[in-house]
Amino acid sequence: MSRRMATMPKPADHQARDEALDTRRSFAVAAPAGSxxxxxxxxxxxxxxxxxxxxxxxxxxxxxxxxxxxxxxxxxxxxxxxxxxxxxxxxxxxxxxxxxxxxxxxxxxxxxxxxxxxxxxxxxxxxxxxxxxxxxxxxxxxxxESGFGELPEPVENPQPYYQLAIHELLAELESETVLGEALGRLLSHVDNDTGRLEGLLTGLIEKREQWLPHILASHNAREDLEQAARHLIEETLEAVATILATRASDLALLADHAAQNLLAANNPETPLAACLGLDALPYSDAGELAAWLGLCDLLLTQKGEWRKSVNKKTGFPTKKDSVDPDNADARKKHWQELCQWCQEQAGLLELLNDIRYLPAAEFEPAQWQALEALTLVLPHLSARLKLVFGKENA
Structure with missing residues (x-):
């Protein structure tokens, strides 16, 4: 009686795999990890x-x-x-x-x-x-031809070089120069916390290839940065609006209800104040950011998690304290149903939290002073790092 060795079945894509071994042809292979x-x-x-x-x-x-x-x-x-x-x-x-x-x-x-x-x-x-x-x-x-000359060897751990370049740069704080003044403004912006400023500069110098070309090429940094901020705001709001489109009227109704109650309770600082009179989703532009922040407050806690319930502090008081006592209980139930639906929408929680961290479309004077100082300091930091690498032959 002969015994045959069992053979493994060929994978379903074996023909494509065989074709990819034809060295006379070129292929782009896309497949999941482990395939x-x-x-x-x-x-x-x-x-x-x-x-x-x-x-x-x-x-x-x-x-x-x-x-x-x-x-x-x-x-x-x-x-x-x-x-x-x-x-x-x-x-x-x-x-x-x-x-x-x-x-x-x-x-x-x-x-x-x-x-x-x-x-x-x-x-x-x-x-x-x-x-x-x-x-x-x-x-x-x-x-x-490349203009690089002799190239140094790459280093496995560049952190010591970053720190050395940053420390050399911060030594200019005491100098009465444009750079020293810019460093002083940055330090003031981070509450004179040198460690915090070093951490900020370290995080930026690690990604210098992303920002250096833009800073060096920009002749109107403020306009460019504000335009980028507006684009980011509109892109984020549009993504959220697309998800919420089918429940737009429900969300607007509940936000308006909460806003009325909070304002009636003498709480004008609430983010939901911007949602008063809302009957549809706000437009997806920078001018409507305040209303979107109000909608975030309707659905999320301060920690950025989904609210589990609502009460008087969030604009949904009991009948006796509500501006609309006949519908007070119904509005709470409506909110619970809507919040549950929102939790089932993939990516919505992350996007709502993104809204909270969006920059203003136009910078406040103090913000712009810090950014202006940063655009002046960063090229100097990049140059210092290059000198450090050169001295260390790294």
Whole structure:
């Protein structure tokens, strides 16, 4: 009686996987995590290695060093396994992927011997790089054309360099210069808390590639920043309005009810005051931000969580204290039903909290003074950091 080794069924997308190994064609592969993208890329590189004159002709780029190391390790392990298989003459694996991997690696080994690559002994001949490393190599090869000159090595932990640059910059606080005055305004804005200012500058210098080009290119920073603020406000409000569209009249009715009660109870500072007379959702523009903040107050606690209930303090008193006693109980039940519906809407809680943190469309004088100081200080900080890197050869 013969016994057959069980084979694993092929994946549903095996035809697409096979096509992706055709080195004469280009492919964009999109698949969820854990679906085998790295394994497929490993096989494609093995296919290419069996065809090229030198392994350096193949370039594989990843986002992280960890991914690059894993890719190189997979390729070398495949070659080592193929070499062991030759010596031990063991039967081929039953798993389709492993068997194909072995066959590909064997072809690469044959090419390796033919061309005297010695990849197992010299795995660095496999050009598997991060995108940053590739760009650095390119800039180094074109040092004059790129204008970068000799490039320093990247550092794994830049925090000490950030701190050194910030401390050198803050030493200018005592100087009677434009920079010293700007630093003084920033320090005043954070209540003269030097540690807080250092934390602010550290967070910004870490992301200097995001803001530096805009600051250097801007000739009218205030106008640009206020325009950006208006765009952010309108974009956020539009996203919330889209979700709430089907319950717009319900929300407006309840907000108006709460506003009437709170104002009647001599509570003019309530955010819901801006919702008085509301019969539909506010417009999605910066001028209506106050009304949107009122709607947030109707649904959320100060901690940004969904309200579990409402009472006199939130604009829903009992019958005897309500401006509309006949409907007081009905309004509470209506609020509970609406709040439950809101909780079921994906992403709504986050968006409502985003509204609370939106900037004003136009800056107050004190706000603009701080921002103006920041736009002056940040380029100096970036320049200081560059000098620190240069002195430390980093």
């Amino acid at each position: 085998g993208k790295t394994g497929l890329l490993t096989q494609r590189i093995l296919c290419l290695l069996a065809e090229v004159e030198e392994p350096e002709q193949i370039l594989c780029m990843t986002f992280t060093r960890k991914a690059a190391g894993e890719m190189r390790q997979r390729l070398i392990e495949a070659l080592v396994e193929a070499k062991d298989h030759e010596h031990k003459q063991t039967p081929p694996p039953s798993d389709d992927y492993q068997r194909v991997n072995l066959e590909m690696a064997q072809r690469v080994l044959a090419r390796d011997r033919q061309q005297n690559w010695q990849l197992i002994a010299a795995p660095r001949r496999l050009r598997i790089l991060t995108i940053d490393s590739f760009c650095r190599q390119l800039a180094a090869q074109l040092a004059v």
